Amino acid sequence: MSQVPRKPQEEEEEDELVGLADYGDRAESFSDEDPETGADEAFLDFSDPFSTEVKPRILLMGLRRSGKSSIQKVVFHKMSPNETLFLESTNKICREDVSNSSFVNFQIWDFPGQIDFFDPTFDYEMIFRGTGALIFVIDSQDDYMEALARLHLTVTRAYKVNPDINFEIFIHKVDGLSDDHKIETQRDIHQRTNDDLADAGLEKIHLSFYLTSIYDHSIFEAFSKVVQKLIPQLPTLENLLNIFISNSGIEKAFLFDVVSKIYIATDSTPVDMQTYELCCDMIDVVIDISCIYGLKEDGAGTPYDKESTAIIKLNNTTVLYLKEVTKFLALVCFVREESFERKGLIDYNFHCFRKAIHEVFEVRMKVVRSRKHQSQMQKNKRATPNGTPRAPL
Numbered sequence: 541m542s543q544v545p546r547k548p549q550e551e552e553e554e555d556e557l558v559g560l561a562d563y564g565d566r567a568e569s570f571s572d573e574d575p576e577t578g579a580d581e582a583f584l585d586f587s588d589p590f591s592t593e594v595k596p597r598i599l600l601m602g603l604r605r606s607g608k609s610s611i612q613k614v615v616f617h618k619m620s621p622n623e624t625l626f627l628e629s630t631n632k633i634c635r636e637d638v639s640n641s642s643f644v645n646f647q648i649w650d651f652p653g654q655i656d657f658f659d660p661t662f663d664y665e666m667i668f669r670g671t672g673a674l675i676f677v678i679d680s681q682d683d684y685m686e687a688l689a690r691l692h693l694t695v696t697r698a699y700k701v702n703p704d705i706n707f708e709i710f711i712h713k714v715d716g717l718s719d720d721h722k723i724e725t726q727r728d729i730h731q732r733t734n735d736d737l738a739d740a741g742l743e744k745i746h747l748s749f750y751l752t753s754i755y756d757h758s759i760f761e762a763f764s765k766v767v768q769k770l771i772p773q774l775p776t777l778e779n780l781l782n783i784f785i786s787n788s789g790i791e792k793a794f795l796f797d798v799v800s801k802i803y804i805a806t807d808s809t810p811v812d813m814q815t816y817e818l819c820c821d822m823i824d825v826v827i828d829i830s831c832i833y834g835l836k837e838d839g840a841g842t843p844y845d846k847e848s849t850a851i852i853k854l855n856n857t858t859v860l861y862l863k864e865v866t867k868f869l870a871l872v873c874f875v876r877e878e879s880f881e882r883k884g885l886i887d888y889n890f891h892c893f894r895k896a897i898h899e900v901f902e903v904r905m906k907v908v909r910s911r912k913h914q915s916q917m918q919k920n921k922r923a924t925p926n927g928t929p930r931a932p933l
């Protein structure tokens with residue numbers, strides 16, 4: 541079987557991305573920055589028009605104790621849901637850079653529930669301007685009237701500043717509700733929020749609703765959908781997956797970000813929750829086994845690398861097949877046993893698919909680099925020889 545040749549670009553790519561070596565809780569909190577603006581110019585240059593495109597910002601907002609920090613910890617820090625019971629209330633904006641894969645490359649801002657977001661000293665315009673998605677978390681086990689009022693205020697203000705924000709409403713903690721109650725709650729919240737927007741003449745604002753809980757995979761699924769909307773290459777990735785599965789006799793394929801278990805793309809066949817859960821479990825098994833038996837005696841190496849691959853045969857004539865795509869992405873496929881007999885074909889098609897994904901990534905990196913270069917040139921032009929900015933003409 542032919543191997544994909546290792547291109548010099550791949551080495552560059554590995555230099556630029558954050559390593560997986562620190563597999564557990566490795567995200568940084570930027571809570572020691574200016575709590576009023578959250579600005580950290582060295583980290584994210586708001587005067588650079590391309591910086592937000594490179595790192596779209598996701599805001600996590602909602603009332604106190606609605607579950608914002610828990611969501612962030614469970615999805616991005618592998619915290620077990622029960623441990624979130626001991627989380628302390630957030631009293632500063634916590635900013636986290638999630639750049640664990642080339643495609644999932646964004647920031648999450650966790651807002652403390654008690655901050656008066658509409659305090660005149662609070663520069664919300666600056667914050668909304670660079671935001672890709674605003675996740676508003678509503679505690680479904682509590683009386684949600686106050687949350688809905690706050691949601692309306694937040695959405696209308698944010699929309700005025702930046703009409704391109706995706707508004708994502710997490711109806712959260714639904715593990716405590718019966719199936720009927722879940723549907724009724726979603727219908728009621730949907731109706732009330734849209735009525736409020738219509739009363740304000742803002743019916744054109746689109747809100748997306750998700751039923752979520754940290755106690756099952758619903759929070760990962762919802763986050764996957766939020767993130768996918770922020771990936772400009774999504775249609776290309778979906779196309780590649782469609783071509784790959786139809787030529788290989790595969791039932792379903794997901795492209796996963798291994799660390800967060802967010803799927804960044806899938807083919808166009810419908811996603812069912814059980815399939816997604818099985819894929820997540822498979823990633824956990826592979827990484828756990830690899831951590832225990834795959835690392836060197838001195839702990840050197842990473843639990844996920846170019847050689848990472850796994851085949852799990854289920855008792856329902858289905859095979860789960862996992863393969864490494866990039867340092868941070870894995871392909872997980874569902875294949876019928878009879879189709880898996882043509883594994884050579886699947887592997888050959890996989891090599892072509894993997895190569896195409898690397899090319900997509902390469903194009904993106906070139907665009908990002910040339911834009912950074914351009915904006916740097918513009919800044920240099922504007923600066924006087926001793927480095928101070930020129931006065932406006």
Ligand SMILES: Nc1nc2c(ncn2[C@@H]2O[C@H](COP(=O)(O)OP(=O)(O)OP(=O)(O)O)[C@@H](O)[C@H]2O)c(=O)[nH]1
Binds near residue numbers: 610621625630754
């Ligand atoms: N049943 C249930 N409880 C949850 C869920 N998510 C979070 N919780 C609980 O909700 C409580 C509050 O969670 P936090 O994450 O601290 O809430 P927060 O919105 O960050 O709160 P502030 O920092 O005060 O703004 C914790 O006890 C969590 O264990 C969920 O999906 N289901």
